[in-house]
Amino acid sequence: MIENFFLLNGLLVVFILIGIFYLLLNQSLPTFKEVSIVEFFTSTIWNPTGYHQQSYGIVSLVVSTIIVTVGSLIFAVPLGIGSAAYLSEIAAPKVREILKPTIEILAGIPSVVIGFLGIVLFGPMIARLFNLSNGLNAINGSILLGIMALPTIISISEDAINAVSDDYKKASLALGATEWQTLVKVTIPSALSGIIAAVMLGMGRAIGETMAVLMATGNAPAFPKSIFSAVRTLTATIGIELGEVPYNTTHYYALFAVGLVLFIMTFLINLISDWVLNKYEEVE
Amino acid sequence: MFSRDLQQKLGFWTLRLSALFVLFILAVILYDIISKGIGVINWGFLTTAPTHGMTKGGIFPAIVGTFLVTVITALLAVPLGMFTAIYLNEYAKQGKITKIIRMSIRNLAGVPSIVFGLFGLVLFVQILGFGTSVLSAGLTLGLMTLPVTITASEEALKTIPNSYRKGSLALGVTKWYAIRTNVLPYAIPGMLTGTILGLSRAAGETAPILFTGAAFFLPFLPNSPFSQFMALPYHLYVMSTQHHDIAKVRPLAYGTALVLIALVLSMNMVAILLRYWLRKKIKR
């Protein structure tokens, strides 16, 4: 029956998600015949092609991912929420007509182009600014990821701010508060859950981003010493090494294990942001 | 100390500046790419293949490759997305299954693009035996684009008034007949808008095609779905990071970036114009 056809189709998405998890798991497990799980999760040395001894520790990669991501949020969250508040509460309709498509355009720029700019534009800028030999490092990655996360944060925050009932704002104004005070003390706090969800989604995007970081963070899988260190994230590691690695070697499987770690990280972030949004809906 | 008025002025200006800064970032990006890429663009660049070890010539095969892989992406993501949306909006009952499907869609949307690449490598290239090919890459991108097409299609279906459905059913027709003749035809334009946006994102993606079929240089155009292919984003990636004479080909890289952005943005433009035209039609 036709309804069953559509039901099967609907279930397809579930199967795909499960399938991804299953295949990742399946291709990761052989790693641990050669590599101890403890080493994988606690060693800071990622050196699968070492001559004398190979090492498969992802700590440096995880830390790099976190540093670059946190950096991107420091950049994108204030800018994003500020822009969202501006768009939602202050901007004249004509200005909105211009700004909203602009943000969509920004969202549409492919990550490889952003990464390219990290190399040719932002890199030299950073090198000049901070007197470094080259600008391919963590802070470059943070800026790039920040740029990429901005549209997500802005548009979802804007939705959240828009959704705040006019009644709250009117009540605040009627009590004699200024618009600014209303915005800061009433509107934004009411929209907080939506904004948090926006930030988490932006964070998920940043963690999962490959090309920009691959191209612009310097490709050094060592433990980062500062934001000016060359680093390599989890995603970049897969991107750079999988092309060189023969199928079905420990290194190959290890890269899948890295992929599994990524999958779980973004899955958890999604779950948490769902939970936050759910709490928000309950309260309403 | 600060009067409330002053506070408000400062506050609002901070927000204005945030939004302006975002605009500024976009302007810088576009300016850099356009100014440094436009000099390379000419008819020859767009219609001939690379020569002299990729230091001269054009990017025609990459344009063709990107086009072909996007077609395959559409062939997978559009119908499946539509059918899933039809299930969710027209047939699904409130309950566990529907919740799980929706959660899976949201999670699938958050999976990092490189993880899709891993999945595609195992499923399409190896298990199904399609090898590194346009087909494998297109299917991988298709899976990645599925959440977008599902969401876009569902939004479109939601805008169709319920009275159409009830009116049809009251005349004695099956549910599917009512959907097919009195809902879908009016929803398809709306579905197209979101779908085109999703496809434009797919066209610009690199990570999913890194290991599933993209190649840097092929002496001929892909002549079957099982051929490897050149692609604009991958071309840009290699030109800017792995070419043996990066400095020399930098202008060509800029040109490639410009073509890629132009392609993605024009697809966006088509989608936005379609959305605008649709809104006007509904208001009448």
Add this chain to the structure above:
Amino acid sequence: MANNTMEVKNLDFYYGDFHALHNISLKMPANKVTSFIGPSGCGKSTFLRTLNRMNDLIEGTKVDGEVLIDGQNIYNEGVDIVDLRKRVGMVFQHPNPFPKSIYDNVAYGPRAHGLKDKEKLDQIVEESLKAAALWEEVKDKLDSSAMGISGGQKQRLCIARALAVNPEILLMDEPTSALDPIATAKIEDLIEDLKNDYTIVIVTHSMQQAARISDYTAFFYMGDLIEHGSTEKIFEKPENQKTEDYITGRFG
């Protein structure tokens, strides 16, 4: 031709846990107009929708009891609902023409039931529009959009659309409440004519309308059928105190 009498026996209806209709029994005689009156929210529209099983579209509803057409219970296992709705047509409160041409609106039903012959379709469209007293006004613009005609015309179009599938029984859910007095009068005249060929059941918010056009009247209150009988009797000599209170305007 079949009897097309509709009879309801001991009908109970539930929205989830809410017991919306209590033990309703009622006969709606063939080729007559039966109207349902009662204050807002008393269940008359819900009851109307049980007669063509449109309530089935709502999740969590339950029906106990029988709705018989020519002696057959439409809630039996294995009843073809699509066929049922061909025999029992419905016109809704807000005119809801499809965003298609006038012709395609009327032809929608017959086409859905497999009719492809252009001549036959033309004939059915013309007959239906004539039966709905709309033909003269739209015969020159059959291909124009149905959205471009007036509210009253839209409703007559919906009536034509319902008639095009040749039902035995026509259910009308407050068909004139969204229309102006002139359009309302046109449709009331139409109903007078239609009852010669169809059995009509109409929910109406207006007692005056019920008094004007119906042969039989049923008074509903809070999910109960309080009283029913010929329209004359209900309006002139009601037996139940509540009925009398409603008729005389003590509550609305």
